[in-house]
Every structure is written in structure tokens, then in C-alpha cells.
Amino acid sequence: MASLQRSASSYDSDPQYANIDERKRKRMLSNRESARRSRMRKQKRLQDLVQEVSALQKDNSQISERISVATQCYIEMQSANNVLRAQAMELTERLRSLNSVLQVVEEVGGYAVDIPEIPEPWQLPCPIQPIMASVDMFEYDG
Numbered sequence: 001m002a003s004l005q006r007s008a009s010s011y012d013s014d015p016q017y018a019n020i021d022e023r024k025r026k027r028m029l030s031n032r033e034s035a036r037r038s039r040m041r042k043q044k045r046l047q048d049l050v051q052e053v054s055a056l057q058k059d060n061s062q063i064s065e066r067i068s069v070a071t072q073c074y075i076e077m078q079s080a081n082n083v084l085r086a087q088a089m090e091l092t093e094r095l096r097s098l099n100s101v102l103q104v105v106e107e108v109g110g111y112a113v114d115i116p117e118i119p120e121p122w123q124l125p126c127p128i129q130p131i132m133a134s135v136d137m138f139e140y141d142g
Contacts, residue, residue: 092118 106113
């Protein structure tokens with residue numbers, strides 16, 4: 001027991017051991033400070049990621065709204081196009097019917113009537129194909 005007391009008292013009085021204690025204390029303080037800085041960096045990174053998620057969700061919502069508006073416009077245009085096609089077919093049938101009447105008048109009455117040819121289907125400069133809308137066509141600058 002006396003040797004333990006003597007070694008403990010020599011430990012306290014020996015400058016070499018005091019230096020070791022001081023280095024341990026400094027290292028412990030340095031580690032604590034490093035851990036604190038690491039926690040702060042993690043917290044900052046988390047805050048940045050939360051802000052980024054929020055901004056991306058907002059952008060996603062705006063893009064979804066624009067797609068919805070563009071889709072609605074496309075559906076309306078498609079419906080209007082279908083109406084116009086039906087009207088074009090109806091007018092073509094009326095024209096055929098009138099041409100038939102003109103042919104009868106020409107044959108029965110002996111009159112020379114200029115009967116126009118009916119273009120099929122109205123001989124458009126390009127083939128009939130659906131018009132595809134893109135989101136860029138309906139950019140909302142509001």
C-alpha cells in the first residue's frame with residue numbers, strides 16, 4: 001500500500017506525468033471540439049438537404065401543374081379537331097349530294113353544268129395525323 005501511495009505522489013509531482021496528463025486533457029478537449037464541429041456540419045448539411053427537398057417539391061408541383069394545364073389544352077384541341085373533322089365529313093357528303101343533283105339536272109335538263117371534283121379528304125397539303133402538343137407550347141409566364 002505504501003508503494004501505491006508513493007507512486008501516486010510521485011506521479012503527481014513528476015513533470016513528465018504532468019505533461020502526459022496535460023496532453024490527454026488537450027487531446028480530449030480537441031476531440032470534443034472536433035466532434036462539435038462535425039455535428040454542426042452534419043446539422044448544416046441536413047438543413048441544406050431539407051431546403052433542397054422543399055425546393056424540388058415546389059418545382060415538381062409547378063411542373064405537374066403545367067403538365068396538367070397542357071394536357072387539358074391538348075384534350076380541348078383534340079376535341080375541337082374531332083368536331084372539325086366531323087364537320088368536314090358532313091360538308092363533303094353535302095357536296096357529293098349537291099353534285100349528284102347537278103348531274104341529274106345536267107342529264108335530264110340537258111344543261112351543261114360544271115361539276116367540281118370533290119377532293120379526298122379535302123386534299124390537305126399533308127396527311128392527316130394527330131398534332132402532338134408539348135409542354136413548351138403552353139409555357140406559363142405568370
